[in-house]
Amino acid sequence: MAPSEFDDTVLAEPRASLWGLVVAIQANYYRVKLDKNSDLLNDESGQILLCTRRARLRKTGQQVMVGDRVQVEAVDWAGGRGAIAAVGPRRSVLDRPPVANADQILLVFALAEPDLDPQQLGRFLVKAESTGVPVYLCLNKQDLVSTATRRYWQEQLDAWGYPATMISLQEDETVQTLLPRLQGRTTIISGPSGVGKSSLINWLIPQASLRTGAVSGKLGRGRHTTRHVELFELPGGGFLADTPGFNQPDLALTPLVLGQCFPEIRSRLAEGVCQFNDCLHQDAPGCAVDPHWSRYDFYLTLLKEALEYQEGQQQQRDPDAPLKLRMGEQGQQRQEPRLQTKKYRRPSRRHQKQRLDYLRHDLDGSGDSLDSQSSDGDWPEDDGLS
Ligand SMILES: Nc1nc2c(ncn2[C@@H]2O[C@H](COP(=O)(O)OP(=O)(O)OP(=O)(O)O)[C@@H](O)[C@H]2O)c(=O)[nH]1
Numbered sequence: 001m002a003p004s005e006f007d008d009t010v011l012a013e014p015r016a017s018l019w020g021l022v023v024a025i026q027a028n029y030y031r032v033k034l035d036k037n038s039d040l041l042n043d044e045s046g047q048i049l050l051c052t053r054r055a056r057l058r059k060t061g062q063q064v065m066v067g068d069r070v071q072v073e074a075v076d077w078a079g080g081r082g083a084i085a086a087v088g089p090r091r092s093v094l095d096r097p098p099v100a101n102a103d104q105i106l107l108v109f110a111l112a113e114p115d116l117d118p119q120q121l122g123r124f125l126v127k128a129e130s131t132g133v134p135v136y137l138c139l140n141k142q143d144l145v146s147t148a149t150r151r152y153w154q155e156q157l158d159a160w161g162y163p164a165t166m167i168s169l170q171e172d173e174t175v176q177t178l179l180p181r182l183q184g185r186t187t188i189i190s191g192p193s194g195v196g197k198s199s200l201i202n203w204l205i206p207q208a209s210l211r212t213g214a215v216s217g218k219l220g221r222g223r224h225t226t227r228h229v230e231l232f233e234l235p236g237g238g239f240l241a242d243t244p245g246f247n248q249p250d251l252a253l254t255p256l257v258l259g260q261c262f263p264e265i266r267s268r269l270a271e272g273v274c275q276f277n278d279c280l281h282q283d284a285p286g287c288a289v290d291p292h293w294s295r296y297d298f299y300l301t302l303l304k305e306a307l308e309y310q311e312g313q314q315q316q317r318d319p320d321a322p323l324k325l326r327m328g329e330q331g332q333q334r335q336e337p338r339l340q341t342k343k344y345r346r347p348s349r350r351h352q353k354q355r356l357d358y359l360r361h362d363l364d365g366s367g368d369s370l371d372s373q374s375s376d377g378d379w380p381e382d383d384g385l386s
């Protein structure tokens, strides 16, 4: 058994099989970094193989993601090739970026240049919380602000429930304080543009810039236009992935999920329960979350958005609603008229044939009659079996 450095869960991995970590996906190939210290490996330990996915996995629709633990077969050691035969169970799955088994999200903001905007920080925090992966906050560029400003933010963030690590990439010893949090874990770095994410990754993994430098001159450039994601190994163990620097994450959360994304609400609910289990914690009678907390107004703003989002979702599901919501390319929602339901459409040829089959079946007297139609007189849904 050879669990990877960051994976301390016990997987059902047979002995004498090769396992590794998917660190990147390029076209239809998976870059797999083989586990170190495996029974079977000597020189090959830690080697990177370019792998395809076994046809069996393709047939069952088993996806392979960056961050997946995979079993590799049919290895051509000289050519550095292999085939992925199985995917280990996932501890977590992130959608943006698409990464499996992340242990934490390191949210990076700057204290200045750009100025720290509490609303924007709040949105990033909620978005990160909504993934279910633990969130850890780091404020960069502390060299640009006074001690009083640092203290101000430290106190604010403590009250929000996010003790933040303050660093400056110009002061090595401050960045070093991050290392114990990162080692042995898979960390997704997130945050708006210009806060120093790439500079931080370059500081932590000097070779990372070499690898991407040929393409871009700077780690991350170019990747921000695609969904490309890559895990970079930390010298002391553990992996980092960068995410595109988007500035205003779209929340798309229901009100109940939103409430769970605020540590202030979570800690109050740990001490008491609201009278109604669908309580939205808006100063309602019997609510366990008293409204005297610093981000209460911010919570109300997001709650309004969440209620609108929920309404849109419900409309989407309601077949009689005259409008339906569509997601635009930038994730914005727009309403458009719903097409007439099939009840009012001319029956397709297939349905006409089905109808004839039913009639024939009925006339033969063999089995179900037209009773098998749905109750509203509509023909049974096309189940794709014909
Ligand atoms: N003064 C100061 N400048 C910094 C610090 N860290 C990064 N910078 C500068 O901030 C600018 C932006 O840094 P990047 O690393 O490109 O920021 P990013 O978050 O990767 O930005 P995107 O790639 O747009 O997402 C660069 O000019 C860095 O040199 C710091 O601690 N102090």
Ligand SMILES: [Zn+2]
Residues within 6 Å of the ligand: 274, 279, 280, 281, 282, 286, 287, 288, 289
């Ligand atoms: Zn409540």
